[in-house]
Amino acid sequence: MELRLYDTLSREKRAFVPLDAKHVRMYVCGPTVYDFAHIGNARPVIVFDVLFRLLRHLYGEAHVKYVRNITDVDDKINDRAARDFPGLPLNEAIRKVTELTGKQFHADVDALGALRPSVEPRATEHIGEMREIIERLIAGGFAYAAEDHVLFSPQAMNAANSTLPRYGALSKRSLDEMIAGARVDVAPYKKDATDFVLWKPSKPGEPSWPSPAGIKAEGRPGWHIECSAMAWKHLGEQFDIHGGGIDLVFPHHENEVAQTCCAFHQQRMANYWMHNGFLQVESEKMSKSLGNFITIRELLADWPGEVLRLNMLKTHYTSPIDWTMKSLEESAKTLNDWYRFAADVAPSKPAASVVDALLDDLNTPLAIAALHGLRNSSDAVGLSASLRLLGFLSESVAQWEGRKRQASGVDAGEIDRLIAERTAARARKDFKESDRIRDELAAKGVVIKDGKNSDGKPVTTWEFA
Ligand code: AMP
Ligand code: ZN
Numbered sequence: 001m002e003l004r005l006y007d008t009l010s011r012e013k014r015a016f017v018p019l020d021a022k023h024v025r026m027y028v029c030g031p032t033v034y035d036f037a038h039i040g041n042a043r044p045v046i047v048f049d050v051l052f053r054l055l056r057h058l059y060g061e062a063h064v065k066y067v068r069n070i071t072d073v074d075d076k077i078n079d080r081a082a083r084d085f086p087g088l089p090l091n092e093a094i095r096k097v098t099e100l101t102g103k104q105f106h107a108d109v110d111a112l113g114a115l116r117p118s119v120e121p122r123a124t125e126h127i128g129e130m131r132e133i134i135e136r137l138i139a140g141g142f143a144y145a146a147e148d149h150v151l152f153s154p155q156a157m158n159a160a161n162s163t164l165p166r167y168g169a170l171s172k173r174s175l176d177e178m179i180a181g182a183r184v185d186v187a188p189y190k191k192d193a194t195d196f197v198l199w200k201p202s203k204p205g206e207p208s209w210p211s212p213a214g215i216k217a218e219g220r221p222g223w224h225i226e227c228s229a230m231a232w233k234h235l236g237e238q239f240d241i242h243g244g245g246i247d248l249v250f251p252h253h254e255n256e257v258a259q260t261c262c263a264f265h266q267q268r269m270a271n272y273w274m275h276n277g278f279l280q281v282e283s284e285k286m287s288k289s290l291g292n293f294i295t296i297r298e299l300l301a302d303w304p305g306e307v308l309r310l311n312m313l314k315t316h317y318t319s320p321i322d323w324t325m326k327s328l329e330e331s332a333k334t335l336n337d338w339y340r341f342a343a344d345v346a347p348s349k350p351a352a353s354v355v356d357a358l359l360d361d362l363n364t365p366l367a368i369a370a371l372h373g374l375r376n377s378s379d380a381v382g383l384s385a386s387l388r389l390l391g392f393l394s395e396s397v398a399q400w401e402g403r404k405r406q407a408s409g410v411d412a413g414e415i416d417r418l419i420a421e422r423t424a425a426r427a428r429k430d431f432k433e434s435d436r437i438r439d440e441l442a443a444k445g446v447v448i449k450d451g452k453n454s455d456g457k458p459v460t461t462w463e464f465a
Contacts, residue, residue, distance in 0.1 A: 001360075007273055026066045042112055046113075054358050070120055148200070155195075231260070231269070245278070246275040246277055274317075306335055314368060340459075342393065349382075354389065419460050421437055
């Protein structure tokens with residue numbers, strides 16, 4: 001089977017053919033580092049990590065380059081820095097905020113089992129590339145300077161008689177309708193209401209860099225140009241896959257396409273545009289602004305990262321997820337069982353049923369059904385390898401159980417001692433005593449289960465009721 005991916009631009013699932021067969025290139029928009037990431041932000045991280053792992057499996061680890069940026073210049077960062085470090089010069093405070101938040105982000109997504117991308121470029125280290133793209137856009141007649149700003153003109157792009165894509169093609173919006181629906185109180189430096197900012201002046205004390213377009217005052221980049229610059233620097237003028245959450249399609253990705261294609265006279269920026277759906281709470285998008293969010297960090301206090309990961313992958317990445325406690329509890333149960341059955345088994349090749357499901361536009365719910373199938377047919381070797389392909393089983397059973405016990409605050413040694421006593425009682429057929437011990441454990445909230453391990457030997461496992 002071949003890999004097929006749904007492309008937001010062409011609105012179809014297509015066979016994946018990399019531009020360069022030996023060098024697959026993927027860009028995913030990363031976090032703006034000003035605060036703890038919430039579990040909604042974890043969705044693109046986990047979804048594109050699964051894709052990264054699958055591509056590495058198909059093309060070889062050395063043949064896949066995954067770039068996920070860090071946005072470290074933004075108003076929200078400035079506000080946070082002024083609030084948290086009022087005694088420091090703003091630029092120093094900003095550095096503190098971005099360093100601290102970047103570290104938190106890494107610790108969180110590491111715990112979710114996400115591999116680090118091949119490159120994690122920071123926006124502030126690519127100002128030169130941004131200036132260069134802006135100069136090219138001005139030279140091509142797609143952008144202009146006004147009142148210390150540089151603006152991109154979608155109307156100039158669509159008026160160009162060329163092989164450029166149409167502005168609005170990715171988000172399926174018509175520029176004419178955007179013009180008609182534009183707000184009246186447009187910023188005075190814009191020629192047209194639909195023009196968007198490439199560069200803007202910095203306020204005193206804010207981070208600033210020498211401006212392009214002969215502007216004397218120092219300034220800073222707009223958000224969209226950052227990704228065009230970092231993708232160009234690390235992946236070239238055209239690459240294979242561009243990803244992010246569905247909320248980024250417009251305006252962020254539409255504007256990235258416009259900038260990159262007009263600067264480099266390309267018909268496309270990426271060949272496949274992939275967007276994950278929202279993680280929701282009670283049918284509403286989880287977001288900072290709605291206040292209905294829970295951070296990855298808070299969830300990690302109660303659940304192993306792999307439980308959060310499994311819970312995320314139970315839904316296909318294009319569909320919305322309703323994030324519930326009940327579903328988390330089920331995911332934890334499933335993973336406990338898989339750990340005991342397969343974690344200490346040497347893996348071989350992942351099962352074809354699992355790989356095939358992933359090849360079909362990352363059908364993770366189908367892949368998880370296939371994992372259950374492997375468990376039901378007692379294929380511990382296949383289950384072990386398949387779980388590893390999906391980024392699970394990073395721990396041994398002993399580590400996994402140990403962590404669970406630690407988290408519960410129950411004396412694990414005591415439980416193990418009681419289970420050993422019960423096993424001895426059963427061996428001498430003292431069922432009265434073995435039942436008494438079972439009840440004693442139940443009173444502690446511990447449920448035991450007699451079963452067999454993958455070698456057929458009897459084992460007693462336990463979990464909290
Ligand atoms: P932001 O920090 O808001 O720019 O978001 C970072 C990434 O998380 C982007 O790819 C967003 O599309 C994605 N994202 C934000 N909120 C959610 C959500 N509730 N569900 C899924 N993805 C989200
Ligand atoms: Zn981006």
